Amino acid sequence: MLIRADHATTLNRRTFLRSGGVGLGGLALASLLQRESSGSPDYAGVPGFPHFSGTAKRVIFLCMAGGPSHLETFDYKPELARMNGKAMPESFTAGQPIAQLQGQELKCQGPMTEFRPYGKSGQMISDFLPWHGKIADDICIVRSMVTEQINHDPAHTFMNTGTALSGRPSMGAWVNYGLGCETSDLPGFVVLTSVGGRNPQPIASRQWSAGFLPSRFQGVEFNSSGEPVHYVRNPAGVAKAQQRELVDTLIQLNAHRNQIVRNPEIETRIAAYEMAFRMQTSVPELMDVSDEPQSILDMYGATPGDGSYASNCLLARRLAERGVRFIHLYHRGWDHHGDLVRYMNTCCGLTDKPTWALITDLKQRGMLDDTLVVWGGEFGRTPMFQGKGTESGRDHHIKGFSMWLAGGGVRGGLAYGNTDELGYNSVENVVHVRDLHATMLHTLGIDHQRFSVPFQGLDMRLTGVEESRVVKEILV
């Protein structure tokens, strides 16, 4: 099925006009064909979506930006320990793209921590992540990920849009477009980035761009400090009732004018102002966690307003509860070219327990069943030593790394796929980023092959034109 990018707009305009009872025969058609995107809040996704009933209603994507080492988290490699300090066999590295280690001697770096089995499943998880051990039976670890981009910025773009080319929609925008949002008080795609940790890699707002989709589907970043959403607070000296009065007057002025000019854009703008005003209340309410019991704050390790990953995990749950479709968290600082142990302690210290808390909290509220949670970076790290800083580290690596999925119809307690004995190449049940996208869409009830939008003469899909598959083996 081919879906036009502007279909979303047109559909919801039609809905608006019908329900709004404007009743100007031809106007409905004009609206149907207008190409501008709409602010009308009752958008319910592409007609005919979902294609089938999915197992997940929403996604929480926990992006560990910078590229956490699979070799110190979820991919246990005793052989690499044995090879520690020895030359990396050239059979692995010849002709492969390499980032910062270009032209340097390549030697093996053994795992810099211990691993142990957890839970009934006995999943092997490193000592950096003891809290993950407690959710070992809830998560499905994919140890055979591959991506195609070896530098941070393009690798994030690839992870988010399925290509390194600029101008394509992020997966959150795709999902928001495909399924719409379950709330009319908040955007359907929300991004939260956390503070704390080490000197982080930059992250660009294009990572949550709507690309060629209407801009209403773009991710909206919620800020933990300052204004939670840009310009969501009234100007100084304007009380809430005054703002309401202003918006009411404005709506009446616009509606009055529209009796003469009959411009469907004005209808849309009226709806946009209504939603803007509601957001001025709903967003601060969402961000204010004072209604959470202390036990919950303690569970996450969240201090309200601190902007930490812990606070963002709690906000992610609150967003999920309110019907936001795609919630994307970024925690930066995983780029460990040197001093890996020290920085793993920092990063895991900030993220391990809150991640456990999020899964546990969703579970105790019965929400994990229909919430897909994904954890991972834009790539992994080399089995080879890199010596930036004072202690050992690892370089960027794209041929094999680990991510995990939980909830939303994913089989917990499963370890899927394998890298080779040194953790270099994914060799068994390889999962490409596109496969991850296809699988994610599948849990949401979307057939990725039937989810396309015409752009520049092509039928664009999140999963592109190359081969991709739903990894059914990891689904319940």
Next chain:
Amino acid sequence: MPKTFATTWLVVYGFSLASALSNAGEKEIDFRSQVRPILSNKCVFCHGPDAEERQAELRLDTADGLQADLGGYQAVQPGEPERSAIIERITSIDPDVQMPPPDSGKSLSASEIEVIKRWISEGAKWSDHWAYVRPSRTTPPSPGRGDWSLNWIDDFVLARLETEGLQPAPEADRVTLIRRLSFDLTGLPPKPEEVDEFVADKDPQAYEKLVDRLIASERYGERMAVYWLDLVRFADTVGYHGDQDHNISPYRDYVIDAFNDNMPLDQFTREQLAGDLLPGSTTVQKIASGYNRLLQTSHEGGVQPKEYLAIYAADRVRNLSEVWLGATMGCCQCHDHKFDPLTTRDFYSMAAFFADLDEAQHFSKGGNSLPTNRPPEEKLLTERERQQLTELEAQVVGLEDELVTHSESDPVTRELLEKKLTQLREQATSVRESARVTMISVAIEPRTMRVLPRGNWLDDSGEVVLPAVPAHFGPLDLGERRATRLDLANWLTDPERGVGQLTGRVFANRFWYLFFGLGISKVLDDFGGQGEPPVHPELLDNLALEFVESGWDVKHMVKLLVMSRTYRQQSLMSDELLNRDPYNRLVARQSRYRLPAEMVRDSALSISGLLVLDYGGASAKPYQPAGYYRHLNFPTRTYEMHSDRRQWRRGVYVHWQRQFLHPMLKAFDAPQREECTAERPRSNTPLAALVLLNDPTFVESARAFAERIVQEGGESTDARLQYAFRLAVSRAPDQRETELLGELLMSNQRQYEADPTAAAQLTSVGLKPVAEGVNVVELAAWTSVARAILNMSETITRN
């Protein structure tokens, strides 16, 4: 409703517009507008130019291919649909025979099949793709209603409307006309006195005088530049990774100057692509050659220069082909084009034109300073700045001479002269010191350019290519000499030996878009098979030729368009038009749409009186939410807004941070400028509403606007509301509007009287000091009214 439904169906499902609008029953099927779009959209992906992926060795994108012998039969047998294999295939329900195959996700509608059948019955006439054949001049038709047309554009438009049984809209009233012209030509609303003058002007030439005045204004260049800067993806930062600032603002000023000086587009093209290669290359031409440096770059630790040089080469080909050719060559980075006669070899041959650019230095020299270093760069003055300096220096010399002749004069005169001289010298020094660094193009030994198989930069097995234009358009005739960027620029603009006439058509279509809201061919950056055949092919061709033959005279084209009767129509929609032509493709009325981001900003600043019309210079930094750059690193940075007059400059001068574009610009659809943007979306979202309601730029504008109202708008509420409305929307409010705003005023007056602290807070948003002696409570109440007016749909709409 059946007719309505049919129209919807056809348009929504991609059936060509020309056929939807014409009476499909009688006229002969037109291959170009009716058949080719179907073949392109549904068949050519597998049966097209991409030799590698072509199925069954069948091509449906060429005349030969359609009638090739497939072993005793052919896809298309002219005149005989029943003997044409294509008909059998597209009407079959057997999944093994059926075309397009069920798993392709494509299918043909009954009406599409009917069009193909009829086309074959009528002889299967073929014509080359419209965008690849040279435009031809058509004598303008003579429409029945002879008195309507003001120029030949109108003849084409009206004749078509008459064929369709439609009437053009009446001419808009003068207030609407001056608003439309002011936004379209200068990007600013008209001042009330300008409106009055125009409305009262009895001179038959009044309209033309207005057009001439606006086109001559320096604001015109600023407005036109915004569009060009989108096309060439101009920004103040490198785009990738650390997104550091880079030195390029003189290029922006060059573009503004070029539009204001009405530089012919062929010269404009040459200077940008090859300013450094022109004989006796001037400073201005070097600034212009900054075009080649506008792309996104990275010096992230760990980038492989070889990979990034490949990325840059591809970026340049994409941009060049979209800007000048209206072609999406980007596809050919990995494979031959699926729809258009462009190959992978063409792609890398085009890239080879840019292989001489000195671009690798920043990999090692870039660094994480602000701005970063992207040599080659040069510190220089722009054309306008140098003129200013020359004038100042002449004045200094003049004064010095005068001082000599006045050596005997009284001390008072001498003192005055000396003071003036010091001032002038200081001014000259300040201009000299304002010299800015800018990236330029410098040619070095060209690097070897290979075809990269599947776009893979690690694969060195592809053939080495030399600079060449796409083979479909024929070779450049240069003998043994290696072709240069200058040859490319000449080819793009040479109407005889190059594709100048095609380039002319690409830009004529974009001019139409700028003044009518959408293109004659809707897709402004893809004139290929997947673009849209023009609704008015003859008109577009004539405009293209007019542009080329005028000597690429942009102001001539702009004036031609806005002088037409077609341009001057009302934008109101009748019910009939809404049904017949909801997209306004036939232009039986003007279009109405929300202003572009920069105009939304400039308009509020202008209405409030805050707008600063300084010309050119380094980019300006208005208010921006705190912490917005917190995700940037290498280096980390804090946005330092400008605390002086630069705060209120026009949008075209606002700092363009690619990774974190100013949230106001972003909310109103300004692009990040990573790629060519030929058409911006026009969204209408809650985030944009929040900007207009709460962004300090708009709150400050509202309170400055309120101050104007209170100080200059008279004493009574009615008089003040009249004054305010005329500033914002060029008309007086009606009774209902007066009532609504009057109530808002009174209510706010009461509330601020009860809470003067709140009044003081609201009226101190922004840097602008409150004028002395203004009653703050009154000012705050009027600020609420001003906010309502600045937020009105009408205020941000061009109609």
